Amino acid sequence: MSLRPRARETTEPDLHMGSGSAVSLTSVSKVYGAGAEAVHAVDNVSLDVEFGEFLCLVGASGCGKSTLLNMIAGLDKTTNGTVEVRGGRPTLIFQEPALFPWLTVERNVDLALKLRKIDRADRKQVVGSLLEMVHLTGFGSKQPHELSGGMRQRVAIARALAQQAEILLMDEPFGALDAMTRDLLHDEVERLWQDTGFSIVFVTHNVREAVRLADRVILLSSRPGRIAAEFPVDIPRPRRIESPEVGALATEITARLREEVKHHGVQT
Amino acid sequence: MAYRPEPAPFEEELAGLDALEVKTPRARSRARRIWSSLWPKFAAVGIVLLVWQILVWAHWRPKYVFPGPGAAFRSLWDDVANGRILRATGVTMERAAIGYGIALLIGSAIGIAVARVAVLRAAIGSLITGLQTMPSVAWFPLAIVVFRLSETAILFVVVLGAAPAIANGLISGIDHVPPLLLRAGRVLGARGMKAYRHVILPAAFPSFLGGMKQGWAFAWRSLMAGELLVVIGGRAGLGFTLDSARLSQDYPGLMATMIVILVIGIMIDSLLFGVLERRVRRRWGLIEATS
Numbered sequence A: 001m002s003l004r005p006r007a008r009e010t011t012e013p014d015l016h017m018g019s020g021s022a023v024s025l026t027s028v029s030k031v032y033g034a035g036a037e038a039v040h041a042v043d044n045v046s047l048d049v050e051f052g053e054f055l056c057l058v059g060a061s062g063c064g065k066s067t068l069l070n071m072i073a074g075l076d077k078t079t080n081g082t083v084e085v086r087g088g089r090p091t092l093i094f095q096e097p098a099l100f101p102w103l104t105v106e107r108n109v110d111l112a113l114k115l116r117k118i119d120r121a122d123r124k125q126v127v128g129s130l131l132e133m134v135h136l137t138g139f140g141s142k143q144p145h146e147l148s149g150g151m152r153q154r155v156a157i158a159r160a161l162a163q164q165a166e167i168l169l170m171d172e173p174f175g176a177l178d179a180m181t182r183d184l185l186h187d188e189v190e191r192l193w194q195d196t197g198f199s200i201v202f203v204t205h206n207v208r209e210a211v212r213l214a215d216r217v218i219l220l221s222s223r224p225g226r227i228a229a230e231f232p233v234d235i236p237r238p239r240r241i242e243s244p245e246v247g248a249l250a251t252e253i254t255a256r257l258r259e260e261v262k263h264h265g266v267q268t
Numbered sequence B: 001m002a003y004r005p006e007p008a009p010f011e012e013e014l015a016g017l018d019a020l021e022v023k024t025p026r027a028r029s030r031a032r033r034i035w036s037s038l039w040p041k042f043a044a045v046g047i048v049l050l051v052w053q054i055l056v057w058a059h060w061r062p063k064y065v066f067p068g069p070g071a072a073f074r075s076l077w078d079d080v081a082n083g084r085i086l087r088a089t090g091v092t093m094e095r096a097a098i099g100y101g102i103a104l105l106i107g108s109a110i111g112i113a114v115a116r117v118a119v120l121r122a123a124i125g126s127l128i129t130g131l132q133t134m135p136s137v138a139w140f141p142l143a144i145v146v147f148r149l150s151e152t153a154i155l156f157v158v159v160l161g162a163a164p165a166i167a168n169g170l171i172s173g174i175d176h177v178p179p180l181l182l183r184a185g186r187v188l189g190a191r192g193m194k195a196y197r198h199v200i201l202p203a204a205f206p207s208f209l210g211g212m213k214q215g216w217a218f219a220w221r222s223l224m225a226g227e228l229l230v231v232i233g234g235r236a237g238l239g240f241t242l243d244s245a246r247l248s249q250d251y252p253g254l255m256a257t258m259i260v261i262l263v264i265g266i267m268i269d270s271l272l273f274g275v276l277e278r279r280v281r282r283r284w285g286l287i288e289a290t291s
């Protein structure tokens, strides 16, 4: 197995381009429950994620971000509309690392390979290089509970990378971490993304984080969850979360988000 | 793998944070740890022996009916030396192993079936809990009628005593698998049987172990009751030894046998299940590594 680094600054056209997007959502809706109790978690969302794109979804809590990701991941069925995914089954990283507490760090990563039926002989070396990628060489024989939250989340990232999915879905993955760790993990995820050429859909309620990371930020409105606005992010990389450009765009998006929330308050 | 990470400025910082945040287990020698868990037990045994001896000194009952620890341990020593107690222990432990083994198989099979199949759960879920509350001695009259005075009668009751607890442990373990882990497993491709093998059963293990431990306690009680009630010629277990000591008025021998029964029960409970349980809890991070 190789992780096929794909250079991003290439003059060659991406082979996938033109053959569609990594993820295509067409008029996707999700309703929980029925009758008067029904919750329209996601309503008529159409969205394309390009190959190699870093897309961030922002929105108030409860606006259907997780639901949307779960439908892309195939964990939830859509009520209406279609989800098309190209380049293999996507992988999903949760807010909590969701590591298996009975396995060591190494074997957590190894399980992803085992489930892909990779030969035992090859697995050891692959696990080693995946842990190296997330800078956890030397922690392989620890149990998850012995690591800090940020380190656990990196193990989860290594485990997700082991799936060799080309689409990485992340559901508020750094929401529970302290600011310093989170900033470092932004650097790390950005580097992994640049090295591998994955398509990433990253959910967050932190607008600055979204601007720091994304090629494009999608703002969702709440109940029903709809696409309210879309913001391309042209700030050159590497970016810093505290830079004025990031701040300016984040302020603009936040203002828009506030309006969405206010509007919602008037409606109900 | 072709991948080579380029050193980036944030990496040193990351390594620094990691080093700060990883728990370093407090060094404490193994011998001290074992001692600190053992001495309270020794102290407790000492106190029990002392109270026993005081009762004897106080002539609570005539000495020939209620012998002191000295006489009991002397008798125990003789029985060990002449091999009688070891033979009886062998017979009993063989029955325990077979009965508990069968209970483990049946309990696990029923546990998985009930956890998986909704109809089965509706049908027998509460029956299993009901069986657990039924004193297993109450099964003996029926067992003796059906199986006569045979090994099977004893095993039947031992299995009935232990299997429900084991099944219940497994069922509640499976019921309480965190949904997040199930979803993580599904994302990794663990569905159906693979989900059971790689996620559900390992996640249910601590609860299953609790059920196994409880099942053992039930099995051991049922077995002792069985050996008192169902006497099979030529197969003298500890229960029979106990009763025959009473009949032959060998009261030190009676005390000695009781000590053996108690010690075996405690050893299996704390040495086997206790150690396993602690190991699992430590691995999962449910207790501190040094406690």
Ligand SMILES: Nc1ncnc2c1ncn2[C@@H]1O[C@H](COP(=O)(O)OP(=O)(O)O)[C@@H](O)[C@H]1O
Binding pocket: A032, A033, A039, A040, A041, A059, A060, A061, A062, A063, A064, A065, A066, A067, A068
């Ligand atoms: N399993 C469910 N059953 C019923 N309602 C749900 C369920 N999951 C989510 N919801 C509702 O759907 C809406 C969107 O939830 P979610 O996608 O988790 O939002 P977000 O991730 O943006 O916070 C919320 O109002 C939530 O209450």
Ligand SMILES: [Mg+2]
Binding pocket: A065, A066, A067, A171, A172
């Ligand atoms: Mg969410």
